[in-house]
Amino acid sequence: MRATITRYHMLNFNDHLAIAVSGGKDSLSLLHILAKMNRRRPKTKLTAVTVDEGIVGYRNEALAIAAESCLQLEIPHHVVSFKDLYGFTLDEMITKARSKGQKELTACSYCGVLRRKAINIGARQVHANKVATAHTLDDEAQTVLMNIFRGDITRLAKERPVTGEVHPLLVQKIKPFCEIPENESALYAYVKKIKFQDTPCPYASEALRNDIRWMLNRMESKHAGTKFTVLRAMDRLRPALEETASKEAFKTCVECGEPSAGDLCKTCEMLRQIR
Ligand code: SF4
Ligand code: ZN
Numbered sequence: 001m002r003a004t005i006t007r008y009h010m011l012n013f014n015d016h017l018a019i020a021v022s023g024g025k026d027s028l029s030l031l032h033i034l035a036k037m038n039r040r041r042p043k044t045k046l047t048a049v050t051v052d053e054g055i056v057g058y059r060n061e062a063l064a065i066a067a068e069s070c071l072q073l074e075i076p077h078h079v080v081s082f083k084d085l086y087g088f089t090l091d092e093m094i095t096k097a098r099s100k101g102q103k104e105l106t107a108c109s110y111c112g113v114l115r116r117k118a119i120n121i122g123a124r125q126v127h128a129n130k131v132a133t134a135h136t137l138d139d140e141a142q143t144v145l146m147n148i149f150r151g152d153i154t155r156l157a158k159e160r161p162v163t164g165e166v167h168p169l170l171v172q173k174i175k176p177f178c179e180i181p182e183n184e185s186a187l188y189a190y191v192k193k194i195k196f197q198d199t200p201c202p203y204a205s206e207a208l209r210n211d212i213r214w215m216l217n218r219m220e221s222k223h224a225g226t227k228f229t230v231l232r233a234m235d236r237l238r239p240a241l242e243e244t245a246s247k248e249a250f251k252t253c254v255e256c257g258e259p260s261a262g263d264l265c266k267t268c269e270m271l272r273q274i275r
Helices: 002-007 025-038 059-073 082-086 090-099 107-125 137-150 153-158 182-191 208-222 226-245 266-274
Strands: 016-020 045-052 077-081 130-132 172-174
Touching (some): 016 107, 045 107, 077 082, 082 090, 082 107, 090 266, 107 266, 137 153, 137 226, 153 226
Parallel strands (some): 045 077, 130 172
């Protein structure tokens, strides 16, 4: 992970880093590793940020586990909830969307958009200048393929190990695990006896990501190094894609005042549909 941090110039000695901690194995491994590294970087400040989407029977356990690790590592823990930010829990949004006959968007489509925004707001609330997420090599390779399968070239260009500064309200995002396979991050959690939530999200089966995960794992077992090749190919493609993406300047959402690609951000667009 140190090599990744150095390669992509992820950290400065005086950063205040918000770590997005879901309570799963990857984010808790990242939290523990960064806490360990931080003992030699006393000027770097760490704060854990957890998003409570409001998923009954799932998120409460993860929140408790995340809080326990933060207490043990003496890292401040900040929770942002969908209910406080958007007025609905994810469960309520899905019930409303389904009662209105909206079937085209899955729970994960809502959750992905709303959580990205919530993490950014949470990082700003704790005055962090960067936010670290525990996206692993597996996540990154899956995201590249998902964006290609959806034909979403704008998102494809935007996803990178360190985001640029495109709007004053967007906190820079870093992904220190982007070259670490998911099974290595899981192994770290097991070896270090880190308690994490392993109950799957009740909505997880809806995700297109699951199909891509299955496909990539199968490819990796037959052709070792496939996931890494996808990541490296993306690194080489990115400069060309960024030329196109940079022409699309970020605006400010007319409804919530947050960064947005259009006049209305994706979150406000989704919330309008279910209200
Ligand atoms: Fe959200 Fe989908 Fe992940 Fe559940 S599986 S936490 S709904 S993105
Ligand atoms: Zn908005």
